[in-house]
Amino acid sequence: MKVENPSTKVAIVTGASSGIGEATGRRFAKEGYAVVLAARRKDLLDRVAAEIRQDGGLALVVPTDLSDAAETSRLVDQALAAYGHVDVLVNNAGYGPPYALEQLDRDQLRHVFDVNLLSGMQLISELTPSMRERGGGRIVNVSSLTRDIGAPFVSAYAATKGGMEAMSSSIRIELAPWNIQSTVVVPGFVDTPIHENSIEAGRHTREDPNNPYRELQDNLEHFARQQLESAISSDEVANVIWKAASVAHPKPRYFAPRSAGTAVQIFSMMPNKLAERILRGMYKWGFPEKPDV
Numbered sequence: 278m279k280v281e282n283p284s285t286k287v288a289i290v291t292g293a294s295s296g297i298g299e300a301t302g303r304r305f306a307k308e309g310y311a312v313v314l315a316a317r318r319k320d321l322l323d324r325v326a327a328e329i330r331q332d333g334g335l336a337l338v339v340p341t342d343l344s345d346a347a348e349t350s351r352l353v354d355q356a357l358a359a360y361g362h363v364d365v366l367v368n369n370a371g372y373g374p375p376y377a378l379e380q381l382d383r384d385q386l387r388h389v390f391d392v393n394l395l396s397g398m399q400l401i402s403e404l405t406p407s408m409r410e411r412g413g414g415r416i417v418n419v420s421s422l423t424r425d426i427g428a429p430f431v432s433a434y435a436a437t438k439g440g441m442e443a444m445s446s447s448i449r450i451e452l453a454p455w456n457i458q459s460t461v462v463v464p465g466f467v468d469t470p471i472h473e474n475s476i477e478a479g480r481h482t483r484e485d486p487n488n489p490y491r492e493l494q495d496n497l498e499h500f501a502r503q504q505l506e507s508a509i510s511s512d513e514v515a516n517v518i519w520k521a522a523s524v525a526h527p528k529p530r531y532f533a534p535r536s537a538g539t540a541v542q543i544f545s546m547m548p549n550k551l552a553e554r555i556l557r558g559m560y561k562w563g564f565p566e567k568p569d570v
Contacts (some may be wrong), residue, residue, distance in 0.1 A: 285335070287360045288522070289313040289352065289400070291343060292370035294321035296469035297419065300515035301367055306334035308519065313356040313363070315341040316370070343370050343396035344388055353403045362411050363404055365522045368397035368441070369419040373434030376482060377490050386433050393437035398444060405457065413456030415522045418445045419514075420463045425541045427556055429493055442530075449529060460527040462518050465537030468508040496561040509534055 288305045292298035294316035302312045306329045314322045319340040326336035337359050341352045356363050372392045374385060401416055408414030420442050423435035442461050449459045482488045517533040532538035544552050557563060 283361070285311050285360060286364045287311045287313065287356065287362060288365035288367060289315065289356055289363055289404075290367045290369060291315045291341070291352075291396070291400070293325065294318045297464065297467060297511045297514045297518075298367075298369040299325050300511035301369060301518050302336070303329060304512070304515040304519050305365070305522075306332070306336060308523070310365070311335035311337070311360055313337045313339055313352070313359070315339050315343070315352050317342055344391040346399060349396050349399050350403060353400060357407060362407055363414065364408075364411070365415045365417065366400055366404055367417045367419070367518060367522070368400065369518075370396065371419065371421070371434070371438075373431055375430050375494075377430060378432045380482065380490075381433060389433040390437055390440075393434065394440045394444075397441060401448065401459075405452065405455075408457050409455040413458070415527070416445070416448070416457065416459040417518050417521050418442070418459065418461050419518070420461045422463060422465060422537055422541065424463070426544050427553070429490075429497065429560060429562065446529065458527055460521045461530045462514070462521055462533060463530060463537060463541075464509075464514045464533045465540075466504040466508045467511060467514055467533075468505055469511055493560065493562050500560060 286309065288302075288310045290298050290302045290305065290312060293302045293312075293314035298314075298316065302314050302325060306312050312329065312335070314326055314336055316322055317340060319338065322338040322340060326338045329336040337356065339352050339355050342348045353363075370392060372389060374381060374389065397418060404414070418441050421431075421435065421438040423431045424438040424442055428435070445459045445461050448457075452459065482490070482494065485491070488494075514533045517531050521527050521531050530538075532541070547555075
């Protein structure tokens with residue numbers, strides 16, 4: 278049923294079934310937005326939407342496999358059919374297989390790019406005409422510290438986030454004449470289900486005696502659990518996303534928390550060798566022995 282109302286502001290949030298996406302959907306609904314919730318799991322989306330409606334908000338559930346171009350287009354079509362326009366797009370969906378690069382084949386790599394980067398670019402492309410017609414819009418792209426600070430097992434994920442930030446910088450200029458503003462939010466360590474899901478997904482390789490990265494997997498699991506002790510909540514990130522989408526003149530890049538930006542700045546000022554040595558120490562993954570001369 279179409280409930281088009283030009284005065285109703287509308288936000289699409291991808292990856293909205295849990296974590297940062299769920300918190301973002303709730304925050305926008307609290308601010309009076311009709312939210313379009315997209316993710317693969319309909320049951321989880323239905324739960325979030327039901328709670329938003331119970332609080333008096335508007336929520337549309339659109340189960341979407343963002344690796345599929347047709348389903349990504351259907352998300353745009355259903356949002357516009359329901360509300361007539363979209364004011365904000367939050368590209369939050371993110372997926373990173375917890376494996377070393379040599380453990381990923383071409384199809385697996387392509388899937389990461391489809392979900393994390395290409396779907397977001399497609400959504401921007403397909404929403405631009407309606408945003409231009411409406412007189413403007415906001416695009417918030419959720420990135421990652423892995424774009425700036427190296428970490429093992431995230432090569433594909435980090436590559437997509439780097440691509441997202443480069444794309445965001447380009448479209449800030451490309452879409453500026455129509456008041457369509459793009460910005461990036463970079464979360465630090467956030468307490469979401471993604472960490473436990475990643476540990477579970479990598480269990481079979483961790484138990485494989487022929488896996489040369491078993492020690493590193495154990496080290497990273499320990500490191501992640503340590504970081505979770507001081508991790509910020511999804512709600513805190515959602516607050517920053519809301520700020521990026523609502524302030525009159527959004528900055529190109531926001532960090533959640535601000536200390537994450539400080540860490541990026543510190544690492545960027547270090548000599549590369551020093552930065553790598555510190556990171557290897559953090560992950561307890563040492564340098565190989567030098568061969569005898």
